[in-house]
Amino acid sequence: MFAQATLETVLGALPAGYLLLDLSRQVVFVSERFSIACHGRALPAAGRPLPATLLPQAVLQRLDQPDDKGLTLPADGLLLEWLVTPLQDGWLISVREDRHAFRTLVDNSPDIITRYDPDLRCRFINNTLRRFSPTPATEHIGRTLEERRLPAQLKDAIRHNALQVIASGKPQRFISELSLPQQLYVFESRLLPEFDDAGQLQSLLCIDRDISEQHATRQWEADENRLLEMIANDRPLPEVMGWTCQMIENQLSGTMCSIMLLDETGERLHLAAAPSLASEYKQAIDGLPIGEGVGSCGTAARRGEAVIVSDIAHDPLWQDYRELAAGNNLAACWSQPILAQDGKVLGTFAIYHDHPCTPKQHVLDIVRRTSHLMAIAIQQEQRATALYRLATQDGLTGLANRRHFLDLASQRLREASHHGKSFSLLMMDLDHFKRVNDNHGHDGGDVVLQAFAQCVKGTLRASDLVCRMGGEEFAAILPDTPAGEALVVAKRLRNAIAALPIAHQDHTIPITVSIGIASLSPACRELGELIRRADLALYQAKAKGRNRVCVAESL
Structure with a gap:
């Protein structure tokens, strides 16, 4: 049988980590690799009892119920393979990374996992790459960033961050993009330094996670x-x-x-x-x-x-x-x-x-x-x-209401006066409108008012503004229109109204309109004065028998 010193030398040289316990579960020997496998946890010295929290519960159970089968358990992102071997005077516990299972996990990972040497030459890449590239993963092995023909933006991002990892020895996290013909992929990338036992940088591990959907969601938000x-x-x-x-x-x-x-x-x-x-x-x-x-x-x-x-x-x-x-x-x-x-x-x-x-x-x-x-x-x-x-329209006719009309008319009159342009205003009143309501009811009166409004809008220009002042009284402003032209427009409108066929409940309702005209002049420059003069002209048209047009300046 080997002397204990010889046994410790042999176990310490093996790739697995070893823990030797006596029958009272005191530590006889623990190898350095066992400590590494347990992620640097403090281990008891020889002759000290085994801490109850050092080993996984499933491994502790094997001390009471020996089994010659190994245990594969996850620990801190790795898979560790445990084996408990009963001895005549104790137990030998070994642990090592399950490399076959790890490779299986890596190849089935949703992340792209790449290992680079310090010269940024690809030494390993998992098969997840095929989701994003038609080039097989094997063709990337042994090639530099330039030889792999990566998109320039992606290549520059990897190189920039890899150089920072090499210089600082600290991990780097960055966002990279891969633009394919049918989709833009966004990756959250992590570059991790890997050191050998002497503390020298041996390689860089790059983990690229597809966050395209999360990125799109954040951008959308x-x-x-x-x-x-x-x-x-x-x-x-x-x-x-x-x-x-x-x-x-x-x-x-x-x-x-x-x-x-x-x-x-x-x-x-x-x-x-x-x-x-x-x-x-x-x-x-x-x-x-x-x-x-x-x-x-x-x-x-x-x-x-x-x-x-x-x-x-x-x-x-x-x-x-x-x-x-x-x-x-x-x-x-x-x-x-x-x-x-x-x-x-x-x-x-x-x-x-x-x-x-x-x-x-x-x-x-x-x-x-x-x-x-x-x-x-x-x-x-x-x-x-x-x-x-x-706020601005008459609910029945859809024309501007009185308040809105006065605001706009005042503004346009000031503009015309400032630029020396002509400006005319029409005041209109439907003749004998009370008879319409008496003979055809208020429904018939509403039909007449709506028909009249549409006829006026259709006869005047789009630049003119028409309003319902109230009841059967209407007004219109005619920018860039002197009194003579306004008279022609008003007569054309009067004739159109007189010829307007208005049907209501199997009846035709005839209507006519009286119109008064006032125009901008040195003696009449305010809207209130224009309205007063146009009203006087309208009253004159009514007094002369209705269905006619009168101009204020001719009074």
Whole structure:
């Protein structure tokens, strides 16, 4: 039998770590490698009792129930193989790293694991690489960063951080990107120094974890906060939608986005934003009817649910639009309806690709959240528009109300006076309107007022402003129009009203209008004076028999 000193020398030279116990479980011998395998834990000296927490519980059980089979247990990220051998006067416990199991774990790890020598030559890389590169892992072995033909940005990131590890001996963590034709991958990379027993740097271990989805989520959350700020600050809806499309296109490489809004009839979609789609395609889809089989967006708006078309060339929903899509290099389209709180369809949000593809779950989540935010923006715009209309428009006719008209008329009159331009004002009153209400009721009177308002708007220019002053009295300003031209316009309007066919409950209601005109002059430069003079001219027109036009300057 070996002397104890000889036994300790032999065990200390072996690659495994060894612990020798006597029958009372006191330490007889412990090798240095045993301490290393136990990650530097303080070990008792010879002659001291074995601490109850030093060994795993499963190993301690083998002291009472001997078994010649080894135990493989995880410890601090490694797999350790334990073997308890009963002796006549005690136990011999050995431990070593289970290298076969470790290699199996490495090759099945979701992370790319690479080992470099100090010259940054690849010495090992696991098979996870094949998820991101068509080049087999074996072809990277023995090659430098340049010889591996890595993308320049990725190569520079590895070299920069590796040099810092070599110089400092400390691990480095950094973010790297890998841009492939169909996707941008983002990795969280860790470079770890590996030392030999003499403390010399032997190699660098690089662990690259794919965090593309987490990165996209974090980026989306940051962009989402900015988008919410834009909505909260009442930025114009076209600006919000254009920025949203560009935001998603930046997040999802290779995509093209569009936002379409449903018109008031609920039958057609009109393009609101599509910064990256071709002009020809945008013109073709603007005013797209909704319905089953009308591409992804028309169908999504009709169904009120998402429509994912992964291959336009072979999907029946695109049968009538296949050539249009192909001519603009569009191969996939995922469309999400934009829904109001009550479920009403407001429009669609779509993502296009130039190659057939199916969205991943995190992309679908982004699309849904984006469409929800667009619904908030659209409804806020609608509410703001409704409030503006209440504040500035007459509810029955849709014309400007008296207060809004006076504000705008004063502003435009000042501009005309400052620039020396002509300016005229019409005051209009429907003749015998009380008879209309008496003969046809207030419903008939409302129909007449609405018809009159539409006729005036249709007869005057877009630059003119018309308002309902109250009851059956209306007013209009005519910028850049002298008194003579205003008279021509007023007569044309009077004739149009007299010839207007107004139908109500199987009856035709005839109406006429009296009009007074006042124009900007050295003696009349204020809006109040213009209105007073136009009112006097209107009163004169009434006094002369109605259905006629009078000009204030001729009184």
